[in-house]
Amino acid sequence: MSTTTGAFVAGGIAACGAVxxxxxxxxxxxxxxxxxELQSKSEAVKKYRGVFHGIKVILxxxxxxxxxxxxxxxxxxxxxLNGCRLGFYEPLRSGLTSAIFGNSQIQSLGVNVFSGAASGVLGAAAGSPFFLVKTRLQSYSPFLPVGTQHHYRNxxxxxxxxxxxxxxxxxxxxxxxAMVRTGFGSSVQLPTYFFAKRRLIRHLGMEEGPALxxxxxxxxxxxVCCFMHPPDTIMSRLYNQTGNLYNGIFDCLYKTISTEGPLAIYKGFFAHLARILPHTILTLTLAEQTNKLIRKVEERLLSDSLRAKV
Incomplete structure (x- = not known):
């Protein structure tokens, strides 16, 4: 296992490659x-009719x-985000498992879910201003605008x-x-990944490697996509609003569902799935490889006592 610092760096590098x-x-x-947004189905104009149509018209x-x-x-x-999520997950998990069970090697689903959620919430809170600006930059279009438009040079x-x-x-x-959204995603991402990994090894005889x-x-x-998408939709609207169109998470949820219908919180689900599947695959797969590389570097450069401290 890499040091906390090493895992932070490995997670960040892997996520940048994926994004x-x-x-x-x-x-x-x-x-x-x-x-x-906040229009009935009869009023709303569909400028983007789906994932591939959206890509086509934007291009x-x-x-x-x-x-x-x-x-x-x-x-x-x-x-x-991912530096925190991947960097803090294992220290949180092993620390809590040791405190509760007296053995950090025990795998507890409850502890794993909590550790994943907590590490994700920490990352979401730290990176929120950047996600806010990113959302507004991506929503801006001089040709086919949707939602509130914010014109920033960069x-x-x-x-x-x-x-x-x-x-x-x-x-x-x-x-x-953002914290709810990322908590939902993080609470299931790493536990589900390691759960699937253990089951594939045990029941299908798969071995460590790219296929696994x-x-x-x-x-x-x-x-992750199934759990994460509704709060992701709410977050996008809260980030992109001007003034106080929504008074908070539950106000946004209520106004969205009451005006646009219950399925409105799943708008863009397939685009999210098209993003999250390769993103998760690349992030976690690259994280495995970057962690191995960083472990080798740390073994050469750091003593055992120093690795334990960082």
Missing amino acids: TVTHSFETVKIRLQLQG QNEGPRGLFRGLGTAYVYQMI AVDGLRQIYRGEGVKGLYRGVGA HLASSTASGFV
Whole structure:
């Protein structure tokens, strides 16, 4: 096992590699979630009719730049979020397991779920301002706008404008929804991944390697999307609002469902699935490889006592 610092770095690097591949699906997902916001089905105009139609119209009107709006900010956010999520998960899990059962090697589903949720919540809170700006950059379109439009030159300009207009409170708008969303996803991502991994080894005789990592990541990604999408939709709307369109998580949930119907919280689900599956597969698979690399580096450069401290 890498040190906490090593796991943080490995998780961040792995997530950045994954987000490079999946960022365009995230852009489409956000626009689908904001499309027809607080409009009845009869009033709403479908500018984006699905994942592939969304990619097509964005490419036609905005070019590749439109699909990859906010990518730099996404890197910063992923380094913070997944660095925390993958870096703090094992220390939290082993610490709690030792405290409760007296043996850090015991696998407890409850402890694993709590550790995954807690590490994800920490990362979401730390990275919330960057996800806020990323969401607004991705939702902006000069050709087919949906939802509130925020015109920022780049991430730094966005952070500056928000801070000047709303202060620190504005930078952390929607952080509660982000923590719920990431807590939901994180509580099932790593436990599901390791659960699937153990079952595949035990029942199918699979061995450590890319095939096992791919199969375990696929199972984890699907479960994550099912749990994560409703709070993800709420978070996107809270982040993108101007003023006080919504007074909080439950107000946004109520207004969305009462105006657009109960399935509105699943808008953009397939775009999310198209993003989360490869993202989870790449993040967890790359994390396995980067962790191995960092362990080798640490074994060469750090003494046993120093590794225990960091």
